[in-house]
Amino acid sequence: MKLDVNMLRYLSKDDFRVLTAVEMGMRNHEIVPCELVDRIASLKHGGTYKVLKNLLRHKLLHHDSSKYDGFRLTYLGYDFLAIKTLVNRGVFVSVGRQIGVGKESDIFEVATEDGTVMAMKLHRLGRVSFRAVKTKRDYLKHRSSYSWLYLSRLAALKEFAFMKALEEHGFPVPSAVDCNRHCVIMSLVQGYPLVQVKQLQNPEVVFETIIGLVVRLAEHGLIHCDFNEFNIMIDDDEKVTMIDFPQMVSVSHHNAQMYFDRDVECVFKFFRKRFNMNFQECRDDIDRTEVDTDESGRLCFSSIAKDAVFLDKELAASGFTRKDQEEIEKFIEGSLDKDASSADEGTEDDTDNSALNESNIEGVDSLNLLDQDQTSNLKQEEEGAEDNLRNCEAGPSSKPECEDVSDKQEGDNDTENGNDAELVKGLSKQRRRAMTAARGGRRTLSSRNTYKGKGGRSSNKSKIQNQLSSW
8 A cells, every 4th residue: 555645634633533542442452343442532522433434535444344343553544643653753844755665664765854864664564475474573472463563563663673772883774763653764875775786896895894794793692684685785885784674683592593594695695696706715804704614615603702792682772672572572483383282283183093993993893703702602592492492393292301491491591581681781782882983983863854654755655555455
């Protein structure tokens, strides 16, 4: 969405009051209800709803009625709140053209009363081109319910703090002027991005300067994490200035060596492709920095001597407190922990399910074996009883024997009735358990359409056939 500052002329105090009310309601609401906005703004005679309609027309708010009737701030409305605050402070009086567009920010020119031109950087996390902030940046480690506006505010606050601290220690960075919400005001660098430069008078000197900046940052306890040709400015005198600091981490980070090696590799790769440099000639100059190098001339992170001054500890004095640092380091580790825990749970569930299936299969096999043994015994007893009955039916001579056999069978049946009933119950229970284990513990529910005699064509047809057969 383009920033059109001309609309600021037509916004009244009530408009900014309602915008501020929506911003306050978004602290604990993703979509702020209309009643809460009216209560916070407290305009007379129901003027809140009229103002909301006007702000919605200018796309400063977004209306959502999926669950309830409410509003939330857009980036344009958040821009207007930040610009209005900075104008009231007297930081600048006019906004000019757009001079840069990045994957996570927009940069504009602003001017003060005396005509000094500065740069205004508006952070815009959550764009389609850069929505993987939770996995690529160390924001909000254990909390995942923050809005993009709040993440942009934290990124701006972190960049302002790093810029202020680096400027105080003599690093070539833009001078930080002021910060409000997701907006950072800094001095305008008179130069060009290194990616746009095709020729250099002294590429070896520029290369050594850039590598020296990487080493100095590491000696002061910081790693840039995005040190490439897009974040390095160079002027006509080949003076180097580095920009873009929201992603900087400390040397005590668990991935510090990987980030350091990646920054060094980006610099080597760019100068080798763009200026056809032979880094074997630069090894002598790099060795003078008292930093060990490998066979290819790369810097070793472990050999860098740490300075007594750690800028990451001094950031609390420049406005970026420890609480803000704890809140801003909450996405990467949290997402990785969740992924690892979900993977562990998935493997545990698979092993548990496989163990249960194996035990159920073994139980089914054992029950089937028991059923086969007992059914064979029952079949033998039934065959013996049938033979005796046949002998009894053969003739009268065998009646006494049959009577004796029948008496014996009655006695045996009387004694064995109790045992047979218990066996039948046990077998039925075992069969039920085996069936439930084989089906995975689910009961088979009979369909409501399976019963017969519903009075359809089939039942009437069967009745007619029965009557015809009786005739």
